[in-house]
Amino acid sequence: MPDPRDDLYERIREDIASERGALAWIRARPTPLRAALLGALGFGGAVALIAAMRPESFTRPRTLGWAIGLTGAIAMTAVAMAALLRPVHADGWSPLRRRLVAAAIALGALGALTLAGDGSLGALGTGHCLMMGAVASLPTFVAALLLDRHPRRGALFAALSATLVGALTLQVMCRGRSLLHLVTEHFGVVLAGGLFYFSVAALLARVRR
C-alpha cells in the first residue's frame, strides 16, 4: 500500500524544483545579505536618482531638524525593511523589538513635525514632489519585490518600505514648507504610492503563488 507521505514529499519536491533561476537564487541568500542589498539598492537608488535629476527645490538647509528628520526617516524605513525581510524562522516580536519600532516611529514623527510647514504657501510646481517621491521610492519597491521570500505578507511591507523612502526623502530634502504642499504632494506619495505599490505587489504575489 502506497505511503501517503510519498505523495506529499513528491509535492514538496515539485515546489522545490520550481525554486530555480536568478530570482530564487537571490531570495535564498542569507537574510543579512538580503538586508544589505535592499538597503543599498533602496537608499542608494533613491540618492542616485535624485542626484541625477538635480531638482532645484531639493536644497533644504542642513539644520538640527533636518538631521532629526533624516535619522527618523532612516529608522522608520529600516523597520519597514526589517519587517519585509523578517525570516520565517524568526520568533515573534519581543518587547525589546516593539520598543525599537516605537522609538523609530516616534523619531520619524518628531522629524516630520520638525520639518513640517510653517503656514506659508510655497510656489512649487504641481506634481513636482509626487514625481520625486515616486522616483525616490521606486528602487526600494523593485528591490523589495526581488528580495522578498513571502509574497503573502510581502506586498504590504514592500509598499510600506517604498513609500516611506519616497515620502521621507521628500520630508527631509524638499524645501517646500506650505501645509497645502505637504498634504497634497508629500502625503499624496504615501497615499497614492502606497495604494499603487500595494496593488502591484499583491498582484505579483498572486502570480507567484
Next chain:
Amino acid sequence: MHLEDRSDEALMAAYLAGDQAAHRALFDRLAPVLTALIRRQLRDEAEAEDVLQRTFLAMHRARHDFRPGARVRPWVFTIAMNLVRDTFRRRKRRRESPLELDGRHDPVVWSHSGLERAEEAALVRRAIASLPRDQRRAVELHWLEERPFAEIAELVGASVSAVKVRAHRGYKKMKRWLETETELRA
C-alpha cells in the same frame, strides 16, 4: 554511516550540500512530529497538510539562513509555528484559535460561555504575547500543546530543567499579568 544513524544536523548539512537522500531522510524524520504538532493546532487535516508542505518549502527557501552548529528541530519548529499563525490570521476566526481555553489548564478561574469566552481567550493570548520569547515558547508547548517537558526540551534545544523553569516563570508572569488586567477591568 547510514542515513538513519545520522543526526538531524548531519542530515541538514548533507542537504545543504545538495544531498537529496538526506532531504528525504530529514522529511521522514520530521514530518510525523510536525504533522502532529500542526494538526493539533489547526484541527483541520487539509490545512495541516498544506502547512506541512509550506514548512518544507519555507525551510528550503531559508536554508542559507540556517546557522551551522545550530539545532535543526527548534529551527523547523519555529517555521511551522509561524506558518500556523499565518493560517490563523487568514482564517480570522478567533474562536478557532489554538489558544482556546481549556478549564483543566487555565492558570486562573474562567467562566466559559459565548462572548466572555472569546474575550478571555483574547486576554490569555495577550498574556502569552507579553512573555519573553523563551518563556512564551515553553508555555505554548506545555500548556496549549500539552507536551511533556522532555519533548519540549528537544524541540527548543534546551535542557529539561531549563524548560521547566521557563514554563514556571512564564505561568507566574501570566498569572500576575492576568490578575492586574482583571483588576483594571473591574
